Every structure is written in structure tokens, then in C-alpha cells.
Amino acid sequence: MRPISLIVFVLAAFVALAAQAAHHEEAEAAEVAESPAAAEADEVVMQIGDCVPPETPVVPDGTTAAVAEIKAAADAVRAFVASGEEYTACLDRHEAALADGEELSDEDANVYVQAHNTMVDAMQKTAADFNTSLGAYKERRAAEKAAEAATE
Secondary structure, eight states, rough: OHHHHHHHHHHHHHHHHHHHHHHHHHHHTTTTOOHHHHHHHHOOOOOBBBBBBOOOOOOOOOOTTHHHHHHHHHHHHHHHHHHHHHHHHHHHHHHHHEEEESOOOOOHHHHHHHHHHHHHHHHHHHHHHHHHHHHHHHHHHHHHHHHHHHHH
């Protein structure tokens, strides 16, 4: 690997991480309500080369969300997972291009493995958060329907 390429790569990773940290601090200051997966993903997943991770969607609270919010969240989570898969494929292409036929150092390879695994974790957690929210929404709606039927 060429030393200049590695320095540019590492600097780009630190700049991306710093920008994400600043974004996270702004969100906390504004008290933006996010799912646990969103908070974790924003702290760790970073841009590497031209591989830009998707923004983690906010999963609504199923105990209070309207049907339109649940449907919008379902679409957002599906899009997030699809974009996350594109991101991990981009990482694979970028890593292969960076190696250019040579084996990457363990340190460089670990950057890609960590970014890939972090994205996969964020996708799984976001999907799980949505499924939990959807379950809570369905339970709430069933209870509301039962209460309506009891008053008729």
C-alpha cells in the first residue's frame, strides 16, 4: 500500500468520524428522539472513500404512533437496510481497489471489517427496533378495538 494513500484514507476517516460526532452532539442538544440503534449507528458508522453510510431512520414509539408513522417507518427501515447493503458492497469494492492485488495490512483490513460489521449491526438493531415498535402498535390497536367493542 502506498503511504500517502494510507494517510489520506486515515485522515478522511477521522474527519468523517468527527463530523458524525458533531452531528450526534447537535442531535442530543436538540433532544431529538432516536431509537437506540440510531444513536449507536451515528456514533460508529463512517464514510470510507466514496462509501457513504445511510442515515439511520428514527423508529417511532409504537405505543403512541399513528398508522401513517408506522407505515413511513417501515418504508424508511426497508430503504435503510437496502442502502446499508449498498454501503457494505461499496466497502468491499473500495477495499479491493485499495489493495490493488496486494494484501492489506491487518490494520487497514480491520478498518473495513469494523465498518462492515458496524453497518450490519446497525441494520439488525434498526430492524429489531422497528419490529418491537410494530408489535407495540399492534397490541395497542388490539386493545383499542377491544375497548370499542366493549362499549357497544
